[in-house]
Amino acid sequence: MKNTLFILLSLLVLASCKKDQLLTDADAKLDFSTDSVLFDTVFTQVGSTTKLFRIYNNHSQPMTISNIHLLQGSSSQFRLNVDGVSGTSINNVEILGGDSLYAFVQVTVNPNQASPLLIVDQVVFETNGNTQSVYLTAIGRDVYLHKPDHFPTNGLPPYSIISCNATWTNDKPHLIFGFAVVDSGCTLTMMPGTQVYLHKNAVLWVYAYGSLQVLGDHANNQEVTFEGDRLEPEYKEIPGQWGYIWLMNGSLNNKIDWAKIKNGAIGLKVGDNSQNYSRPSLNISNTIIKNQKAAAIYALGAQIYGYNNVFANCGQFVAALFGGSFRFEQCTFANYWDSNPNNATGSATTAARATPAIQLTNYNIDYTGTTYVNPLDSAYFRNCIVTGDIADELAIDSTTAVAANCHYFFQNCIIKTGLNVTNGAHYNTISQNINPVFKDVGKNDYNLTPTSPINNGDPTLYIPLDLNTNFRDTPDIGAYEYIP
16 A cells, blocks of 8 residues: 555656756747837936836746847946846746746936937847847937827728828927828828938828928928938938838829938839729929839829939839829939949849839739739920839830720830830930939939039020039930039
8 A cells, every 4th residue: 555655656756856847949939919019108308117028937847048138238228127036147037938028127317319219129039049039129319200090900900090181390300100091081291301210111191182291491401301210320321111101092282392211112102903992193303312222103093293303323214104094204214223232241242133214014913913004194204314223214014905005105215125216106306325424323312513414405405404403504414404
């Protein structure tokens, strides 16, 4: 009897030891209540705030987190406390099977203009040879913050709605997370000097029957600016840091004047494949859109009039025009994507661009393979430069069934192309494959130089001032007039 009791007790002890044995499997990972923590307080003075998240062990056995640390170490502006232990690095934290721990993170911010817009770091967890991170983001300046407060379940992205008929000024920047929506029947007006920063994948969305009015001014550098929210020097010219500005079908009388839009995925997405609303309309002038991962302008059945614009340095097109009505005058379309540093290390882009600077079509194919026909009612280019660093920077494509609905004309333009530009139905006074001799394409400087072709624009076009506000006499081709 004693032997039997001893054996039973031994088995219970062994079972208990096995149950409590530390889990060291390299495939076993932690779970977290969130993968990122945003400190979204808008600071008006030196301020400190605390956020928490939970660390879960969803396995049956205990685990030891060998190290928890802030990636930036002692230089971090964040402070960390896990399970009552504070420090920038915490070792050997045990978490029982099926249990969780609280992690508290605190940050102190002095919101002056010398502060970075965003303060970022990571809490790094090292467990069984695995490394996992929770990302930390704090707002380092006093800003107007637009972050999602609507979380639909019907496939729409998380979004916030901008106050109807709002006017944004230059008193402090606007920072967008997620989708910020100009609602139907509302107008968003941006006054001279307004600064708009967009977080990763963020979108400014102008809904049907809404309108965007960007009213910049060249005087005193009061252009309206759109860019990513990472302002460190190494991010200054990096594409793809945010999403796009979307003027959807049905948006009305949109206007962009004296703006700079850079470093997104798409600068302006104008229109969509919806047939529920009329074509969106846009007047764009005196504006630079550059360093976009895909395109400066991506238009789907839109109506656009533009003059004195530079569209430059994009991963695919600088202008992809999939049906609609377009008129561009005194504009520069230049794509030297492979000639610019496009990553944080400063090395040149390795992926060669195969797409032209301008794509004109009367249809488009979406990600599902569905073809949408959008008649190209007119695409008129006068005194424009179309050039870049591949052999052919202009592509004209139409579906066979609707080829008659693809109307385009180029007047007094410089075009790098292998197309037949002697066809009088589509071209007149074209300088084919002539080097415009820009000042410095590597720095996105598309001013003309003493060796540029000059005085060969159509003189009947009267846009008196160029993008530098220099007076045009006999106009040069492109957004800039050469001034000796």
